[in-house]
Amino acid sequence: MIVLDQKNRIFTLHTQNTTYQMKADQYNVLLHTYYGSRIDGFDLSALIQYGDRSFTPNPSEAGSNRNYSLDVMPQEYSTCGVGDFRLPSIELELANGSHTADMRYEGFRLEKGKYAMEGLPGFYSNEDETETLVITLKDAAAQVDMELYYSVFEDYDLITRTVRVVNQGTEEIRLCRCASLCLDFLRTDMDFITFNACHLMERCMDRGALRSGIQSVGSVRGISSHQHNPFVILCDRGADEDTGICYGAMLLYSGNFEAAVECSQYENSRLVMGIHPYHFCWTLEAGQAFTAPEAAMICSPDGFGQMSRQYHKAIRRHLLRDPYTGRRKPVLVNNWEATYFDFTADRLADIAREAAALGIELFVMDDGWFGSRNNDNCSLGDWQVNLDKLPGGLEALVSRIKNMGMKFGIWMEPEMVNEDSDLYRAHPDWALQVPGRAPSRGRGQLVLDFSRKDVRDHIYDQMKKVLSCVEISYLKWDMNRSLTDVWSVTLPARRQGEVYHRYVLGIYDLLERLHRDYPHILIEGCCGGGGRFDGGMLYYTPQIWCSDDTDAVDRLRIQYGTSFCYPVCTMGAHVSAVPNEQNGRVTPLKTRGITAMSGAFGYEMDLGKCTAEEKMEIRRQVESYKIYYDLLHDGDYYRLSSPFQDGIYTAWEHVSANRREALVSVVYDRNGAAPLFGTLRLKGLDPAFQYQINRTDSFYSGEILMKAGYPLPQMKGDYSAVQIYLRASE
Numbered sequence: 001m002i003v004l005d006q007k008n009r010i011f012t013l014h015t016q017n018t019t020y021q022m023k024a025d026q027y028n029v030l031l032h033t034y035y036g037s038r039i040d041g042f043d044l045s046a047l048i049q050y051g052d053r054s055f056t057p058n059p060s061e062a063g064s065n066r067n068y069s070l071d072v073m074p075q076e077y078s079t080c081g082v083g084d085f086r087l088p089s090i091e092l093e094l095a096n097g098s099h100t101a102d103m104r105y106e107g108f109r110l111e112k113g114k115y116a117m118e119g120l121p122g123f124y125s126n127e128d129e130t131e132t133l134v135i136t137l138k139d140a141a142a143q144v145d146m147e148l149y150y151s152v153f154e155d156y157d158l159i160t161r162t163v164r165v166v167n168q169g170t171e172e173i174r175l176c177r178c179a180s181l182c183l184d185f186l187r188t189d190m191d192f193i194t195f196n197a198c199h200l201m202e203r204c205m206d207r208g209a210l211r212s213g214i215q216s217v218g219s220v221r222g223i224s225s226h227q228h229n230p231f232v233i234l235c236d237r238g239a240d241e242d243t244g245i246c247y248g249a250m251l252l253y254s255g256n257f258e259a260a261v262e263c264s265q266y267e268n269s270r271l272v273m274g275i276h277p278y279h280f281c282w283t284l285e286a287g288q289a290f291t292a293p294e295a296a297m298i299c300s301p302d303g304f305g306q307m308s309r310q311y312h313k314a315i316r317r318h319l320l321r322d323p324y325t326g327r328r329k330p331v332l333v334n335n336w337e338a339t340y341f342d343f344t345a346d347r348l349a350d351i352a353r354e355a356a357a358l359g360i361e362l363f364v365m366d367d368g369w370f371g372s373r374n375n376d377n378c379s380l381g382d383w384q385v386n387l388d389k390l391p392g393g394l395e396a397l398v399s400r401i402k403n404m405g406m407k408f409g410i411w412m413e414p415e416m417v418n419e420d421s422d423l424y425r426a427h428p429d430w431a432l433q434v435p436g437r438a439p440s441r442g443r444g445q446l447v448l449d450f451s452r453k454d455v456r457d458h459i460y461d462q463m464k465k466v467l468s469c470v471e472i473s474y475l476k477w478d479m480n481r482s483l484t485d486v487w488s489v490t491l492p493a494r495r496q497g498e499v500y501h502r503y504v505l506g507i508y509d510l511l512e513r514l515h516r517d518y519p520h521i522l523i524e525g526c527c528g529g530g531g532r533f534d535g536g537m538l539y540y541t542p543q544i545w546c547s548d549d550t551d552a553v554d555r556l557r558i559q560y561g562t563s564f565c566y567p568v569c570t571m572g573a574h575v576s577a578v579p580n581e582q583n584g585r586v587t588p589l590k591t592r593g594i595t596a597m598s599g600a601f602g603y604e605m606d607l608g609k610c611t612a613e614e615k616m617e618i619r620r621q622v623e624s625y626k627i628y629y630d631l632l633h634d635g636d637y638y639r640l641s642s643p644f645q646d647g648i649y650t651a652w653e654h655v656s657a658n659r660r661e662a663l664v665s666v667v668y669d670r671n672g673a674a675p676l677f678g679t680l681r682l683k684g685l686d687p688a689f690q691y692q693i694n695r696t697d698s699f700y701s702g703e704i705l706m707k708a709g710y711p712l713p714q715m716k717g718d719y720s721a722v723q724i725y726l727r728a729s730e
């Protein structure tokens with residue numbers, strides 16, 4: 001609900017549990033007055049304290065009033081060069097060389113439904129599900145208008161926002177910074193939580209207290225990156241899964257980003273999040289506009305668990321465009337770890353046949369099917385079937401797969417080119433490269449200039465030939481390097497700062513075309529695993545390969561970190577062979593199954609090499625996944641312990657909306673000789689219900705399970721796992 005107090009120019013956005021407020025003051029400065037637990041009916045600007053503080057300038061309108069300074073007041077969208085020395089949200093370069101920006105309140109409008117953003121991903125809704133507030137600001141001297149958009153998804157405590165900047169002058173201006181979100185707090189006693197690490201170990205949670213100065217995470221790799229994720233949290237120092245206020249900030253963007261927090265001199269802090277200012281400079285000619293990517297905030301007064309569950313629901317219902325919405329996704333088998341580049345049609349058919357017999361429904365042919373790609377040094381860009389490997393082409397292979405009753409999926413890496421490819425030989429200038437410099441390779445490949453429509457059109461034509469020649473149900477869109485040598489032949493020198501962003505817009509354009517032309521194809525995003533696991537990609541690819549690390553124990557950490565924002569249905573997760581290909585660890589098959597089941601589930605191994613006993617276990621896993629699918633994918637997700645802190649085991653739980661069913665998964669760490677005699681306290685159940693355990697005659701009340709816990713079974717061997725299914729008796 002959006003409440004307007006027009007007389008006092010106060011704008012209050014209420015969600016179910018939270019309130020967000022701003023106010024235009026006597027000098028038309030838009031103040032941010034509050035964000036937190038819901039408070040009704042107040043002007044919260046009374047919380048702002050004014051006083052004379054040295055070295056904090058006073059705007060000219062304040063006259064001799066030295067108590068008024070932009071440098072200490074909470075701003076809704078911070079400016080630069082005019083007296084607020086903290087993190088700016090916008091920076092303009094005007095024709096006269098000035099770098100100031102001073103945006104003042106002009107007006108507002110209310111709209112039904114969600115604002116629209118052309119060419120950019122965002123949460124969507126029906127007209128009657130959301131309301132939008134648009135605040136208009138103006139920098140009169142710069143002749144720049146700005147619109148701040150806020151859409152309120154009440155039930156999810158979600159507020160989405162974006163910013164549109166318009167050059168109303170007659171001269172060209174340059175936008176050097178344009179954040180999507182600015183959030184000021186009158187406090188610094190908070191922790192900053194980020195999700196970091198590297199390829200093969202993405203989104204590990206890192207938590208630290210705010211300290212003086214600026215702390216930030218970001219990416220200048222052209223992708224949102226394995227190293228840092230465009231989702232961060234600010235929270236009470238003591239916040240945990242169930243208590244404490246926490247603020248989630250998610251940027252729906254797949255390229256360079258920055259999330260920075262500054263603690264400033266008078267116990268206030270500011271979070272600014274948006275496109276990274278590194279090599280970003282967007283020219284706006286007279287009349288032109290720029291729209292920043294969407295940011296999505298959820299505040300939870302009750303800890304991380306509630307925040308995550310709200311994100312999960314909002315993402316599932318209002319961000320994903322999944323052809324399987326309302327239906328179960330097929331269980332897949334992917335040949336990558338089973339064969340790498342070394343396969344023939346017969347070998348693939350063997351894997352598919354084994355898989356079909358175990359209840360697996362979709363066969364995915366990974367890298368190596370095109371050009372002369374027998375290793376990763378050639379052929380990217382040549383999306384024609386390698387007839388030596390696949391005689392009879394895709395048609396013959398797909399017909400064999402279909403005859404086994406399976407669907408077929410295929411791998412592509414559309415953004416890339418190898419120098420050893422027909423495409424590169426014909427169009428060497430299509431790769432990103434700086435004149436006079438030999439471009440850096442990554443995995444032996446170069447990056448196509450996706451900021452160019454002609455390049456995208458050519459790739460799309462090739463893709464269409466592949467996707468239209470046979471029945472394809474699934475596409476894995478991979479991307480296997482960071483961007484370097486970012487320079488485009490199509491843009492003049494002064495506009496080269498647009499290439500990174502235009503590249504991302506180019507990907508979105510192609511993905512949108514795919515979505516339009518092949519709405520039935522399930523697209524799984526991938527970037528060497530989880531290098532582009534962000535809300536922007538999720539709008540186009542409703543699941544993303546979570547990591548190239550398929551080891552079940554490492555995956556506990558990766559999936560745990562990922563779950564703070566993203567729902568399990570978005571996390572591609574496969575059971576693979578042991579010793580694990582990435583780290584050599586041996587874990588029980590059951591553990592691998594239980595871990596992967598909390599994701600978009602599949603297998604990535606040569607099933608023909610499994611023993612009869614292993615095949616029986618796989619059959620059981622596939623059946624369980626199908627049975628528990630709704631619970632796993634639509635249920636509420638509870639983290640019961642942390643793989644980073646709680647050593648002995650990692651546990652999590654899925655609970656159905658009506659609380660009548662729950663599935664608890666526990667993966668034990670290395671085992672000691674002394675058994676564990678502990679109980680595990682569950683969450684989210686109905687205290688009054690009696691729950692039957694694993695369909696046996698053992699029953700516990702919800703109250704006991706939540707207050708006293710469930711006695712954990714004692715297990716033998718390292719990394720064992722159990723799944724406990726609870727069903728409320730009638």
Ligand code: DGJ
Binds near residue numbers: 478480528545548
């Ligand atoms: C990286 C992906 O993450 C893998 O799953 C696989 O598809 C390879 N690329 C293929 O080159």
